[in-house]
Amino acid sequence: DQQVKQNSPSLSVQEGRISILNCDYTNSMFDYFLWYKKYPAEGPTFLISISSIKDKNEDGRFTVFLNKSAKHLSLHIVPSQPGDSAVYFCAATSGTYKYIFGTGTRLKVLA
Amino acid sequence: DAGVIQSPRHEVTEMGQEVTLRCKPISGHNSLFWYRQTMMRGLELLIYFNNNVPIDDSGMPEDRFSAKMPNASFSTLKIQPSEPRDSAVYFCASSPPAGGFAGELFFGEGSRLTVL
Numbered sequence: 001d002q003q004v005k006q007n008s009p010s011l012s013v014q015e016g017r018i019s020i021l022n023c024d025y026t027n028s029m030f031d032y033f034l035w036y037k038k039y040p041a042e043g044p045t046f047l048i049s050i051s052s053i054k055d056k057n058e059d060g061r062f063t064v065f066l067n068k069s070a071k072h073l074s075l076h077i078v079p080s081q082p083g084d085s086a087v088y089f090c091a092a093t094s095g096t097y098k099y100i101f102g103t104g105t106r107l108k109v110l111a
Numbered sequence: 112d113a114g115v116i117q118s119p120r121h122e123v124t125e126m127g128q129e130v131t132l133r134c135k136p137i138s139g140h141n142s143l144f145w146y147r148q149t150m151m152r153g154l155e156l157l158i159y160f161n162n163n164v165p166i167d168d169s170g171m172p173e174d175r176f177s178a179k180m181p182n183a184s185f186s187t188l189k190i191q192p193s194e195p196r197d198s199a200v201y202f203c204a205s206s207p208p209a210g211g212f213a214g215e216l217f218f219g220e221g222s223r224l225t226v227l
Contacts, residue, residue, distance in 0.1 A: 006153075034215075043115070043202055043218030044154070089154060097142060097206075098167070099216065103153035 003027045004092050006102035014110050019077040021105050023090035026071065030092040034099070035064060035075050038087045047088070048075070080109045113137070115219035117203050123225045129191040132222045134203030135184055144216065145178055145188050146202040154202070160186065193226045200224070 005024045013019045023033075031052040036044035050057040050064045050073070057064050063076045077084055087104045116135040124130055136143050145157040158168045160180045168178070175194070180186040190197055200223050204216040 002152075036216075036218075041220065043204070043220050044216075045218070046215045049215075091154075097144075097159050097161070098156065100156075101146075101154035103150070 002103070003030075004090060004100045004102040006088075006090060006105045008105050009103070010106040010108070012108045012110060013080045015082055016079045019075075019080045019084065019107055019109065021075040021077075021088050021090075021107065023073045023075075023102055024071060025073075025092050025100075027092070027094070027100075028071070029094040030100075031095050032093050033064070033066060033073050034091045034093075035062075036089045036091060036101075038089065038104070044089055077107075080107075082109050082111050085109045115203055115205050115217055117201075117219035117222050119222055120220065121223045121225075123227065124193055125227050126194055127192040128226075129189065130193045130197075130224060130226075132188040132201050132203075132224070134186045134188070134219060136186070136203070136205030137207075137217055138184070140205035140207050140217070141183070142206040142208075143180060143186050144204040144206075145186070146204060146218075148200040148202060148221070157188070157201075190224075193224075195226045198224055198226050 034049040035047040037047045038044040048062050066073045085108050087106045089101050089104045091099045091101045093099045118133045143160040146154045157170045158178045159166050163180045178188045200221045202221045204218045
């Protein structure tokens with residue numbers, strides 16, 4: 001039973017446009033959410049996070065939005081660049097070590 | 112600073128053989144995690160150590176899997192005997208002391224295991 005779901009396995013976006021990656025969760029106890037980025041043959045690296053007390057967190061071109069009532073979060077990348085092409089994982093935790101990851105979305109930014 | 116170091120990067124073995132994966136966490140980090148990545152299930156937590164002590168091994172799929180952390184700078188994940196369904200990428204991650212919350216995880220580059 002997947003508590004964190006990324007329903008889009010892949011996404012293609014033109015360079016300069018906005019990329020929107022989505023993530024849904026089922027456990028209302030989750031209170032901290034993270035996005036990780038993974039290039040081929042490398043480990044995931046932390047990108048951005050958000051606490052459940054906020055509904056938005058921004059870091060440069062990356063913004064994460066949290067809709068607690070819908071149990072949904074999204075990562076916006078504006079503008080998208082070819083170097084953003086990677087697999088993006090969302091993860092959630094209820095404030096403990098136990099991070100639950102989604103299955104990932106492969107983003108391809110077309111030049 | 113060196114990141115999390117895993118070895119081997121690639122392992123191809125035959126069904127029934129023993130496999131040992133190794134991990135060196137970042138110095139000063141007191142939490143260590145072993146994850147398995149598959150297409151169907153994404154990143155699954157196998158086991159979590161805190162201060163070298165196994166805290167949660169509920170994600171270890173079967174008794175064929177075992178993990179140890181004899182000291183703060185080394186951990187192993189062993190599969191014996193290995194089966195084709197164990198084929199996956201295995202990641203080790205560590206995180207610094209942060210109270211009861213793991214904070215950001217720092218991942219190694221992974222060990223890709225293929226069991227024939």
